[in-house]
Structures are given as C-alpha cells and as structure tokens.
Amino acid sequence: MTKSMTISRIAGKAVCYLVVVIIFVVAVFPFFHLLSSALRPYSELFARPPLLLPKTFTLEWFQKVLNYSKFFQYFRNSIITALGSTLLSVAIGCMAAYSITRGGYRGKNLFSKAILVAYMFPPIILIIPLFQIVNGIGLANTHFGLILTYITFSFPFSAWMLVSYFKTIPKDIEEAAKVDGASNLRVFTQIILPLAMPAVVTAATFTFINSWNEFLYAFVLANSDVTKTLPVALYSVKGGEMMEWGPVLAWSAMLVVPSLIFFLCFSKHIVSGLTAGAVKG
Amino acid sequence: MKNGQGNKIGKRGLLKYLDDHLAQLFIVPALICLALLVAYPALLTLYNSMTNLSMLTMSANKFVGLKNYTTVLQGSEFWVSLLNSLVYTFFSILGQFVFGFISALALQRITKGRTFFRTAFLIPWTFPSIALTFLWTWMLDPSFGILNFILMKIGIISDPIPWFSMKSTALASVIAMNIWFGFPFIMLSFCAGLQTIPVEYYEVGKIEGVNFFQELRYIVFPGLKRIIGVLLILRTIWVFNNYDFIFLTTGGGPNISSQTVPIYAYFTAWKRMAMGRGSAITILLLVFVSLFIALYFKLFKINDQEADE
Numbered sequence: 001m002t003k004s005m006t007i008s009r010i011a012g013k014a015v016c017y018l019v020v021v022i023i024f025v026v027a028v029f030p031f032f033h034l035l036s037s038a039l040r041p042y043s044e045l046f047a048r049p050p051l052l053l054p055k056t057f058t059l060e061w062f063q064k065v066l067n068y069s070k071f072f073q074y075f076r077n078s079i080i081t082a083l084g085s086t087l088l089s090v091a092i093g094c095m096a097a098y099s100i101t102r103g104g105y106r107g108k109n110l111f112s113k114a115i116l117v118a119y120m121f122p123p124i125i126l127i128i129p130l131f132q133i134v135n136g137i138g139l140a141n142t143h144f145g146l147i148l149t150y151i152t153f154s155f156p157f158s159a160w161m162l163v164s165y166f167k168t169i170p171k172d173i174e175e176a177a178k179v180d181g182a183s184n185l186r187v188f189t190q191i192i193l194p195l196a197m198p199a200v201v202t203a204a205t206f207t208f209i210n211s212w213n214e215f216l217y218a219f220v221l222a223n224s225d226v227t228k229t230l231p232v233a234l235y236s237v238k239g240g241e242m243m244e245w246g247p248v249l250a251w252s253a254m255l256v257v258p259s260l261i262f263f264l265c266f267s268k269h270i271v272s273g274l275t276a277g278a279v280k281g
Numbered sequence: 282m283k284n285g286q287g288n289k290i291g292k293r294g295l296l297k298y299l300d301d302h303l304a305q306l307f308i309v310p311a312l313i314c315l316a317l318l319v320a321y322p323a324l325l326t327l328y329n330s331m332t333n334l335s336m337l338t339m340s341a342n343k344f345v346g347l348k349n350y351t352t353v354l355q356g357s358e359f360w361v362s363l364l365n366s367l368v369y370t371f372f373s374i375l376g377q378f379v380f381g382f383i384s385a386l387a388l389q390r391i392t393k394g395r396t397f398f399r400t401a402f403l404i405p406w407t408f409p410s411i412a413l414t415f416l417w418t419w420m421l422d423p424s425f426g427i428l429n430f431i432l433m434k435i436g437i438i439s440d441p442i443p444w445f446s447m448k449s450t451a452l453a454s455v456i457a458m459n460i461w462f463g464f465p466f467i468m469l470s471f472c473a474g475l476q477t478i479p480v481e482y483y484e485v486g487k488i489e490g491v492n493f494f495q496e497l498r499y500i501v502f503p504g505l506k507r508i509i510g511v512l513l514i515l516r517t518i519w520v521f522n523n524y525d526f527i528f529l530t531t532g533g534g535p536n537i538s539s540q541t542v543p544i545y546a547y548f549t550a551w552k553r554m555a556m557g558r559g560s561a562i563t564i565l566l567l568v569f570v571s572l573f574i575a576l577y578f579k580l581f582k583i584n585d586q587e588a589d590e
Contacts, residue, residue: 012390012493013390013391016386016387016390016391017387017391019383019384019387020384020387020388020391020398023380023383023384023387023402024398024401024402026461027401027402027405027461027465028401028404030405030416030417030420030461031404031405031408033416033420033427034412034416034419037419045425046424046425047425048424048425049430050425050426050427050430052427091310092310092311092314093311095307095308095310095311096307096308096311098303098304098307099304099305099307099308099311102304103304103305103307103308104304105304105305111308111311111312113578114315115311115315116577117574118315118319120515120518120570120573120574120577121319121323121567121570122521122522122543122563122566122567122570123522123524124522124524124543124546124547124563124566125322125323125326125563125564125566125567126318126319126322126323126326127547127550128325128326128329128334128550128556128559128560128563129321129322129323129325129326129329130318130322132325133317133321133322133325148318149318151314151318152314152318152319152322155311155314159311183300184300184301184303184304185300185303188303212409213409213410213411215409215410215411215525215529216524216525220551231409231410231411234411234415235411235529238415245419245425248415248419249415249416249419252411252412252415252416253412255409255411255412256407256408256409256412259407259408259409260404260407262407263403263406263407264400264403264407
C-alpha cells in the first residue's frame with residue numbers, strides 16, 4: 001500500500017517534470033530560433049533544409065539595421081512617444097487612484113467603472129475619430145498627437161494597476177499625519193507616493209513597454225519619418241516583394257530585448273495589475 | 282492694507298478648500314482624458330457611422346441614417362468575419378487556458394528550478410506584436426521555415442505547408458501563434474491563484490485518498506473559480522479586440538478566410554475608403570464587446586472598493 005503510493009507519487013512528479021520540460025522547449029525554442037537566425041550569415045539563413053544551429057556567427061544583420069540612415073530617428077521617435085505617454089498616464093493614473101481609494105464623493109463608483117470600461121474599449125473603434133481629432137487640432141504627425149492617442153489605453157491601465165496597490169497602503173499613517181495638521185496634498189506627495197513607489201515604477205514600466213510595442217495606432221497615425229516608431233518602420237522595411245529576412249529578424253530581436261528584460265524583472269507584479277485588482281495575492 | 286489681508290485669507294481659504302476637496306480635484310485630469318479621448322471619439326464614431334464619410338472627402342459628409350448598418354448586415358462579409366472572430370477568440374482562449382493551466386499545475390508540483398522555469402515560460406508574452414508575427418512568419422515559411430522542416434522530420438506532414446497563406450490553415454496558424462503568445466499570462470495568474478488555496482485542503486484530500494482528478498475537481502477548480510471568471514472575460518475582450526496578429530500574418534486572407542471583425546472594419550475604412558461604413562462595423566463590434574463588459578460588471582462587483590479589505 002505505502003509502497004505503491006510512493007511509486008505513484010514519484011511517477012506523478014516525473015510526469016510533472018516531463019510536462020515542464022516540454023513546455024519549456026515550446027516556449028523558448030521560437031525565441032532561441034529568432035536569435036540564432038538573426039546571428040547567421042545569408043547562406044545559412046536560406047539553407048535547405050533549414051539549420052537548427054548556425055555554423056558561423058555574424059553580426060552583419062544587426063550592423064545593417066543600425067546603419068539604416070533613419071534607424072536612430074525611429075528609435076528616438078519610439079522613446080519620445082513611449083516616455084511622453086508614460087509620464088502623462090502615470091501622473092494622471094496616480095491622481096485618479098488617489099481619488100478612487102481616498103475620496104468619498106458621489107459618482108466615485110461611476111468614475112472607477114468608466115476607467116475600467118475605457119480599459120476594455122476596442123482600440124479599432126477609436127482610430128478614425130482620433131485621426132480626425134488629431135488632424136483637426138493640428139497635431140497630425142507630431143509626437144504629441146501620437147502620445148495623446150496612446151493615453152487612451154495607457155492611462156486606464158496604469159490607473160487600475162495603481163488603484164489595486166493604493167488600496168493596500170494602510171491609512172493609519174495618513175490619519176496620524178492629518179492629526180498633526182498635514183494637508184491632503186502633503187499626505188499625497190510625502191506619504192502615499194513614496195509608499196506606492198514600487199507600484200508607480202511597475203506601472204510606468206508596463207506603460208512604457210505597451211507604448212514601445214504598440215503597432216495599430218502608430219501604423220495609422222504616424223506615417224512620416226518625423227513620428228514613425230520602430231515597429232511601424234520595421235513593418236515598412238518588410239514591404240516590397242522579397243522579405244529582407246536578415247535585417248527583419250535582427251530588428252525584431254532588438255525590439256524584444258527591452259520588453260524581455262522588463263517583463264522578466266517585473267513578472268511578480270504583472271498579475272495583480274492586469275486583472276484589475278480582481279486577483280488577490 | 283486691510284484689503285490685502287483679506288485677499289490673503291481668501292487665498293488661504295481657497296487653498297484650504299481645494300485641499301479639502303483634493304480627491305475631487307484629482308479626478309479632473311482623468312475625466313478630461315476619458316471625455317476627450319474615449320467618450321467623445323466613441324460618440325464621433327457613432328455619428329460617423331451614420332454618414333457617408335470617406336477618406337477622400339474627410340469633411341464633406343452626408344447624413345445617411347442607418348444605411349451603413351443595413352449594408353453591412355445584409356452583406357455576407359460581416360457574418361464571415363464575425364464567425365472568424367468567434368472561432369479565433371474561442372480557440373485562442375481555450376488553448377491559452379489549457380496550456381496555462383497545465384503549466385501552472387506542473388510548476389506547482391515540481392521542486393527544483395521552479396522560479397527558473399516560470400520565468401522562462403514568460404518569454405512568449407514579452408514579444409511585441411510586430412516581432413511575434415515576423416518570427417512566426419519566418420518559422421512557418423514554406424521554403425526556409427524551421428517548423429515545416431521539424432514536422433516533416435517527425436513525419437507529421439510529408440510536404441512543406443504555406444501555413445499562413447492557405448485557406449484551410451491560415452486562421453488555425455494565427456490561433457496557434459496566439460496560444461503560444463498568451464498562455465504565459467494565464468499561467469502566471471493561475472500560479473498566483475494556486476497559492477491562495479490553503480495547503481490543508483490538499484492534506485485533507487490526501488487523507489481522504491482522493492485521486493488527481495478528484496483533487497482538481499473538488500480542491501483546485503473551486504479555488505480558482507474567481508480567477509478563471511475574471512481571466513475568461515478579460516481575455517475574451519482582448520482577443521476579440523485584437524487586430525495586429527491577423528493583420529500582420531495573414532492580412533485576413535487568403536480572400537477573407539481569416540478576416541476578423543476588426544480587420545474587416547480596418548479594410549473598409551482605410552483601404553476601401555468607406556469610413557462611414559467602417560465606423561458602423563466598429564460600433565457593431567462594440568455592441569458585442571459590451572456584452573462581455575456588462576457580464577464582467579455583473580459577476581465581479583468591482584465598485585465595492587473597500588469590500589475586499
């Protein structure tokens with residue numbers, strides 16, 4: 001009896017390890033293949049049958065991408081747009097989160113629901129009107145115009161992430177400070193914000209990565225080199241009859257790196273933020 | 282002199298008043314964003330959907346009533362796209378949940394390298410859509426793609442298949458890609474959920490001699506019910522709204538065999554220049570998404586902010 005139970009326990013564990021290893025291969029192999037393809041020379045890139053591992057390593061595709069005359073302009077556009085929308089969204093998000101968690105006024109529930117609805121809104125529905133608005137106020141092909149459209153998805157996102165964290169900050173310290181005569185603004189800037197810093201940093205990081213990865217809005221709204229972001233520029237490189245696979249793969253690999261680093265560092269905080277505070281722990 | 286003092290007190294009074302109402306004051310920027318960048322555009326779309334707005338005549342549009350809606354709903358293209366959307370969403374979510382759940386469960390039961398594996402499993406989810414779609418297009422390439430090669434080696438297929446450009450495989454291939462991309466997030470959520478199930482439950486289960494499936498049924502699923510519900514609705518909305526993955530791989534083709542509603546809306550508005558009709562399609566999309574948003578609100582009382590504490 002006990003013996004068979006130990007055997008079945010060991011077998012169960014072995015099955016678990018097997019499953020983990022299989023999923024590991026499935027999850028990691030495409031990423032590995034991206035790197036190994038981007039690092040091989042032309043002849044090996046188009047070898048038939050395809051090679052699992054490159055025989056010679058080369059950085060020529062990465063060099064080629066970096067030598068595109070406009071690569072750094074696109075890079076700059078991506079950085080400006082992502083930073084701008086992050087700063088604005090997190091600032092607005094912090095204020096909204098304070099308001100939702102600390103305020104006691106009528107319409108608060110409606111307000112927090114409206115943010116959640118905005119969070120779930122189909123982006124495709126907003127494209128035409130945002131295009132009209134941005135053109136209408138003379139912000140077509142400016143960084144700020146694109147930043148404004150990014151706020152539509154990044155502000156509800158950061159607000160919700162911050163709400164779930166602000167809720168966990170104990171109110172005793174604030175109340176003690178208020179008894180000592182501190183104003184609400186002081187409590188917000190000198191007690192709540194410093195305590196919420198981990199969440200603020202996480203929200204900022206995610207907002208930045210979301211904007212950095214964004215394709216649809218930039219594709220429709222950023223047509224000129226002045227505003228084109230890296231993903232859209234990569235899309236236009238792909239154009240033409242023959243896909244230039246070498247540079248395309250190297251460029252893709254470069255795009256993955258920032259989000260890879262950030263997501264792996266912040267994996268713990270992802271869940272609570274994205275599921276709008278509905279998942280505890 | 283007196284006047285100045287009064288002013289000062291007035292100013293201080295005003296500041297005090299503003300500070301007392303800081304919470305109300307702090308919703309102003311968010312309200313402006315919601316009003317100008319979400320609500321107003323949404324209403325503008327509703328209006329556009331009843332005009333013959335076109336890319337070519339951005340301003341000279343005429344009110345046409347519900348004509349766009351009847352045109353869209355009477356054509357077969359909308360229904361094909363809607364069916365594709367439903368198939369795409371259903372199977373993507375199903376696959377993500379199955380793989381996410383299996384990964385979380387397996388991770389929970391191993392002792393060595395759990396953190397390492399969990400972190401490695403996250404990699405697909407870090408891909409920007411453009412890198413994700415290009416990588417998969419490369420892997421599935423009929424001439425040089427590694428996947429055809431591997432599948433032929435194991436003997437699953439005998440000839441290379443142009444996965445993204447064949448009618449019978451296009452949508453299924455995007456779904457496979459989406460499952461690969463999305464399962465880590467489900468896994469992560471389930472990992473967090475599994476931790477909230479008290480260890481004692483499992484111990485009682487062991488004493489009672491429950492087998493693996495009974496344990497799933499009576500201990501694990503009840504403990505994950507809430508997370509499953511939240512994820513199911515949120516993921517459905519996201520995948521249903523998703524545009525990039527299909528646009529960047531199959532482009533909705535061949536013909537319209539993998540075209541979903543967002544792609545249909547995009548092509549109508551920007552390629553066929555019929556922005557009025559494109560807007561009508563997005564409104565129809567919103568109607569569908571609204572059902573899920575309403576369901577979310579009904580099932581999870583997020584308005585009780587304090588109830589959790």
